[in-house]
Structure formats: C-alpha cells, structure tokens
Amino acid sequence: QLIVYCLIDLKRLGIGVKKMVSLIETSIMDLLTNHGIESHLKDGAPGVYVDGAKIAALGLKVKNGRTYHGLSLNVDMELFAFAQINPCGYQGLKVTQLCDLTDNINLDTIANELSQILANHVTRH
DSSP states (O other): OEEEEOOOBHHHHTOOHHHHHHHHHHHHHHHHHHTTOOOEEETTEEEEEETTEEEEEEEEEEETTEEEEEEEEOOSOOOGGGGGSOGGGOTTOOBOOGGGTSSSOOHHHHHHHHHHHHHHHHHHO
C-alpha cells in the first residue's frame, strides 16, 4: 500500500479543502488512466473506485490552512484483512489493488509517478 502525506499550505496556494480533495482524487484517477484502468468516484464516499471496488482512500486533516495526512493507494498487498473489517466504515465494501488490474507494477515507480501527477495538479490548480 502506498501512503502519501500531503503537507500543503492551502492558504498560500489559495485553494480550499474541497478543491484539494478533488485534486488528490483527480491525480489518482490520472495515474490509473495512465495504466489503462478506468476509475470513478462515488457520491458521499470519498476515494477512488474501480468497478465499484475501492482502490484508494483519502483522509485529510486541515489545521491553520495546512493539510496533514493524505491518501492510501492499494498497489500490491494482501487484501484478505479487509474482509474482516468494514473498509472506511462501509459494510461489504469491496477493495481492489493495482497489481490485480495491470501487469508490471512497481511500488517505487507508482510512488514517483503519483508524486509527479499530484505536484502538477496542485501547482496548476
């Protein structure tokens, strides 16, 4: 699982929390598109989904206009533990991961790619 902490001064960039959440979601979706994976959002359920299964979760804390925490992207991990809990508080929510959807996935490569995409979105907002 790739964990990304977004330490961003929203005030300095002139963006709000909703916009930041949107930039993170769009960045994840762009990454998935780059790997031939179609993804979507769900109303009222933050995160990114592929065929109804959650592949990425978001969790931002904002204090004094600065973001803390960020996102988790399921890349290549054991998913069995999710069957024992209610992922993100949703009973029966299915989860998926990048390695099950495409070949030749490397965590470091995905981390670098997502970092670049997110940085581009945030600086161009």
